């Protein structure tokens with residue numbers, strides 16, 4: 001059994017990862033500032049260090065006697081990165097550097113969350129890991145920065161790393177309460193309560209929606225694959241869904257005819273994001289992620305369990 005530091009362990013993906021690590025008998029320490037995460041997401045058995053990931057001393061202390069680090073703490077919204085450029089850079093890039101710096105003295109392996117946002121708009125789909133990286137957002141630029149610093153960490157300091165380029169992750173515990181929340185959490189929350197959803201632009205933009213269980217499987221396997229070569233792998237399904245058809249599938253799952261309003265398109269938005277999952281599938285031994293509809297039904301079932309009467313949402317998180 002090993003001890004793992006999970007930064008961002010009180011967030012959506014981090015909480016699922018912590019549950020999986022604890023199930024396997026590992027010791028889990030979480031570093032989180034609870035800015036978009038919640039203490040209610042801290043898995044029983046995990047300990048919490050409430051601190052900012054961009055504070056090198058706090059991260060160094062949290063990494064003491066740990067065997068590995070999963071670095072997930074970040075401002076996960078592409079749009080928030082547009083609005084608060086320096087602030088998101090501090091968390092998303094300086095935070096990653098603080099983690100790598102803390103890993104330096106004992107060469108602690110680091111598995112970290114990168115993003116499909118590093119690719120920008122790709123001419124050829126699906127996007128393989130060899131595609132050029134041309135981010136269109138500050139968020140994507142910072143994630144690419146994390147990958148470059150991970151390469152330096154391996155080449156210069158001998159720190160093993162592996163970066164996972166998550167596409168659009170969804171599942172239970174994703175917070176629907178902010179305009180910066182993931183589209184699936186917003187659509188499921190609204191349509192189950194028969195409220196209208198807003199589509200930014202014409203809704204023809206497509207995303208590769210990957211269930212959180214697949215992401216956790218990739219994270220767990222990635223710790224064994226971390227190396228000084230600083231590999232990066234896609235975590236995706238290879239199946240495209242337009243935002244317009246997402247609204248209609250969520251409507252079917254919720255048993256309602258969706259009311260859809262159209263707003264202006266978002267700034268710096270990627271039009272089509274579709275990943276090639278084959279390399280990661282082989283390297284990490286991933287199985288089929290299951291259907292989008294089944295995953296959406298799981299999200300709606302979770303929301304109904306948290307709030308059976310389908311009134312106002314009760315999930316309380318500050319975002």
Ligand code: NAD
Nearest residue numbers: 008010011012013033035036037052053073074113166169
């Ligand atoms: P989330 O917002 O639910 O989790 C992020 C966690 O990091 C939260 O608990 C938050 O409190 C914490 N955090 C934020 N700033 C911090 C700081 N300065 N110091 C310490 N903790 C801080 O988001 P998520 O969807 O679980 O994302 C997890 C990781 O995966 C992020 O790195 C994100 O960029 C990446 N990612 C997410 C997606 C997705 O679709 N959700 C896709 C690609 C990459």
Ligand code: UD1
Nearest residue numbers: 076077078115116117167168180181182183198199200205
């Ligand atoms: C998401 C992730 C980001 C990740 C990236 C990788 C979140 C909040 N963001 O960004 O961390 O790096 O995937 O691909 O999880 N939309 C609407 N109406 C809404 C909300 C969204 O039409 O109410 C549209 C957006 O305009 C966009 C699509 O849905 O076209 C997805 O948006 P969003 O869930 O915010 O994710 P991304 O910006 O793709």
